[in-house]
Amino acid sequence: MNELNNQFIVYALSYLILFLICFLAGYxxxxxxxxxxxxxxxxxxxxxxxxxxxxxxxxxxxxxxxxxxxxxxxxxxxxxxxxxxxxxxxxxxxxxxxxxxxxxxxxxxxxxxxxxxxxxxxxxxxxxxxxxxxxxxxxxxxxxxxxxxxxxxxxxxxxxxxxxxxxxxxxxxxxxxxxxxxxxxxxxGSLPMGWGVGALTAYEMMEGAEDVKVDGEVLIAEKRDHNKQIVIIKPKGPGARTGKNMGKVVVREVRRLGKPLIIIVNAQAKMEGEKSGAMSQAIGVAAAPEPLKYQIEKIVARKRLPVISILIKLSEKEFTEEMNENLRRAVEKAKDAVKSLIEKCRQPVLIIGLGNTFRIP
Known part of the structure; x- marks a missing residue:
């Protein structure tokens, strides 16, 4: 009797499960x-x-x-x-x-x-x-x-x-x-944001500049280093600017310098698996928005100028958060990389620090 009851329960459960599967399949x-x-x-x-x-x-x-x-x-x-x-x-x-x-x-x-x-x-x-x-x-x-x-x-x-x-x-x-x-x-916020690593690098490299001037939303500094003419430009701070007339200033300074080495320092979104604050070098114009990139590329191609972009890797959050110690160390590394490039070259140098100048003079 117990065996029959058990079989009945098994059959009942089987049919119930089958019914539920059919019912749920329809929905x-x-x-x-x-x-x-x-x-x-x-x-x-x-x-x-x-x-x-x-x-x-x-x-x-x-x-x-x-x-x-x-x-x-x-x-x-x-x-x-x-x-x-x-x-x-x-x-x-x-x-x-x-x-x-x-x-x-x-x-x-x-x-x-x-x-x-x-x-x-x-x-x-x-x-x-x-x-x-x-x-x-x-x-x-x-x-x-x-x-x-x-x-x-x-x-x-x-x-x-x-x-x-x-x-x-x-x-x-x-x-x-x-x-x-x-x-x-x-x-x-009371500190620069991560997006400003390029601008901060340029600003700190302006130390000792003999001539500093402002053109619209762009700060321009000039000095001599390793017996070379160095021009450094960045968006004007400490307000949150990105230098809307940056392209025109770059073109003018390139024409004035003749055939300079162009060094661009900028932030770049890191890929998954990359370390935040890591630094890489690239050949070409790592700049945004498109009109700025186009203006620089146009004169670079016409004059056949060397362009090196130094990119500091940031996570998506770090772009708009206050700059952390890791990114500050990355700025120091970027400065060392720029100085190394200056030492090795024989022509004038144009350094372009891009990014947002929030809390950066």
Whole structure:
């Protein structure tokens, strides 16, 4: 009797399991959708909180400056919804010039808006606030993209749409974290950010320069070392600038120096497995944005000049966080590498320190 009961239980369980498998197979897409959708919903919630936090941090900073938030708030949405439409890419002729014009126009528009909102602030604080609003608008854009994916998925309940969103989720998370950290660093940081390793290298190499001058957003220093003419240029600090007229200054200095060795020091995102703070050398122009890279490459090719780029590896987070001791040591190594190149060459040298000059004079 017990044996019959046991067999009955086994058969019943087998049929129950078979039934569940058949039942769940019919709803496998819905189940997959449910489990995968949670990640997207969780990230959307995180972005909502970060967008709110950014607004709160900016509001506090505006009040510190002495400006009423009521006067700024109507313009806040305009600034944080600001983005750049790239030029036509299918027509290569003149595309760099068109992109340069768009970037310059966008930069000037934001600067005018900030001048209007906080006229009593000094130029360095205005430069910081410009970058703050750029990062806030980037974060807001990511939030809108994720929100679009979320509601499209809710409406269609289409697993293909969800998979499309999830493939971009890791990238969007990194970009959102980078922008959120950047806003906090610009408004609360007291040290240079990691992105400024190239600019800091150039600044420290300006020590002992006989002639230092400013041209727009670019600082230019000149000195002699190892009986060679050395010109060092970097974005002007200590506000958060990247040197929007850097390309024109580089071209002018190259023409003045004749046939210099060009040394570029810049930050580079490290690959997975690479050590943060590691340094590498490359032949070619490691510069951004594209108009700057194009302007330097154009005159380099025309005059057949040697170009060496010294790149300091950073993680995604380190770009927008305060510079740590590891990166400070990397700056010292970069300086040694530049000095070694100067000793070995026989012509004038043009050193270009790129990056963000937040908290770097």
């Amino acid at each position: 496998r897409q819905e189940l997959a959708f449910f489990f995968e959708f949670r990640d997207l919903k969780r990230f959307l919630k995180q972005l909502e909180e970060e967008v709110s936090d950014v607004k709160r941090i900016i509001k506090e900073e505006i009040k510190k400056i002495g400006v009423s938030w009521q006067d700024v708030e109507p313009h806040y949405e305009t600034l944080t919804n600001f983005f750049i439409v790239p030029p036509v890419g299918d027509e290569p002729v003149g595309s760099i010039e068109r992109l340069e014009q768009i970037l310059e126009a966008a930069s000037e528009q934001i600067e005018r808006k900030i001048d209007l909102l906080i006229p009593q602030a000094d130029n360095e604080l205005k430069a910081n606030m410009k970058q703050v609003f750029l990062e806030a608008s980037r974060l807001n854009r990511i939030y809108k993209v994720v929100k679009h994916f979320y509601f499209t998925g809710v409406k269609s309940r289409n697993l293909t749409v969800l998979v499309q969103a999830l493939t971009q989720l890791h990238f969007l998370k990194r970009e959102a974290e980078r922008s959120f950290n950047a806003v906090k660093t610009y408004l609360q």
